[in-house]
Amino acid sequence: MxxxxxxxxxxxxxxxxxxxxxxxxxxxxxxxVIAAPVSISLTPAxxxxxxxxxxxxxxxxxxxxxxxxxxxxxxxxxxxxDGGAAEGKLYMERPGKMRFEYNxxxxxxxxxxxxxxxxxDKEINAPTYFNIDETPAGIILAKDVSLTREVKVIDFKxxxxxMRVEMVRKSDPGAGSVTLVFQENPMQLRQWIVTDPAGxxxxxxxxxxxxxxxxxxxxxxxxRIWPNQRG
Numbered sequence: 001m002x003x004x005x006x007x008x009x010x011x012x013x014x015x016x017x018x019x020x021x022x023x024x025x026x027x028x029x030x031x032x033v034i035a036a037p038v039s040i041s042l043t044p045a046x047x048x049x050x051x052x053x054x055x056x057x058x059x060x061x062x063x064x065x066x067x068x069x070x071x072x073x074x075x076x077x078x079x080x081x082d083g084g085a086a087e088g089k090l091y092m093e094r095p096g097k098m099r100f101e102y103n104x105x106x107x108x109x110x111x112x113x114x115x116x117x118x119x120x121d122k123e124i125n126a127p128t129y130f131n132i133d134e135t136p137a138g139i140i141l142a143k144d145v146s147l148t149r150e151v152k153v154i155d156f157k158x159x160x161x162x163m164r165v166e167m168v169r170k171s172d173p174g175a176g177s178v179t180l181v182f183q184e185n186p187m188q189l190r191q192w193i194v195t196d197p198a199g200x201x202x203x204x205x206x207x208x209x210x211x212x213x214x215x216x217x218x219x220x221x222x223x224r225i226w227p228n229q230r231g
Contacts, residue, residue, distance in 0.1 A: 051155065051157050054147075054153055058163070061187070062165065065182075066145040066189070067094075067144070071092065071212060071215050072091070072210070073090065074090055074207060074209035075090070075208045076090050076100070076205065076207075078203070078204045080202045080203075081201040082200045086102055086108075088103045091219045091220075094141060094143075096114035096115070097112055097114050097141070097220040098112040098141065098220070108121060111222045112137065113222060114132075116131070117130040117131065117132040117134075117135050118130075127222070139167070147165070151167040151170060151178075152167060152169075152173065153167050154167065155179075161184065162184065163184060164180070164181050165181075165182070174197065177194075178192070178193070178194055179195070190205070191204065191205060192204045
């Protein structure tokens with residue numbers, strides 16, 4: 001299945017909002033960004049960037065860093081190049097589990113239970129189920145993180161402060177790309193950028209993060225709310 005395009009028909013619906021066009025591909029872009037505080041500015045990609053192939057040591061450094069993440073919670077801000085914006089709270093437990101709660105007026109909840117990835121539109125009480133491995137989140141949520149097994153690195157840039165790694169799914173390279181932006185010292189994933197087939201970029205930043213805490217298992221369960229359950 002397509003890495004991003006199959007999500008395009010789903011939209012974030014916002015009551016009274018100025019836009020209604022952020023695609024579900026953009027929603028999935030939020031998955032698992034461990035970013036520096038918003039007050040820290042990222043070095044522009046063009047600032048003294050050096051492009052080239054990633055060596056094996058760099059690949060292993062990134063894979064090991066991501067695998068060492070156990071639990072995380074924080075606030076996130078999501079911005080799309082087509083004008084969309086959203087924010088909310090994130091909870092993550094590797095491997096396989098996450099929860100994104102969008103703040104009103106957005107009516108979206110994302111939950112990964114460890115197998116299913118659920119996109120839930122609260123406004124119409126409609127859940128949609130995906131295999132976590134078919135979403136961008138699957139790259140980071142995998143028990144064994146790999147930047148070579150299912151994905152291919154198509155661009156790598158290094159500046160004095162950051163590394164940018166752009167990847168596509170080997171099975172469908174034309175369906176869009178994911179770019180991870182890392183700070184090197186200390187090693188930290190600071191941005192997650194999804195580019196869909198139409199060229200729309202969605203950038204997510206996480207702040208007020210905490211790691212290594214115990215999270216409530218109920219966060220990663222999904223119980224559909226039926227109309228007669230509403231108060």
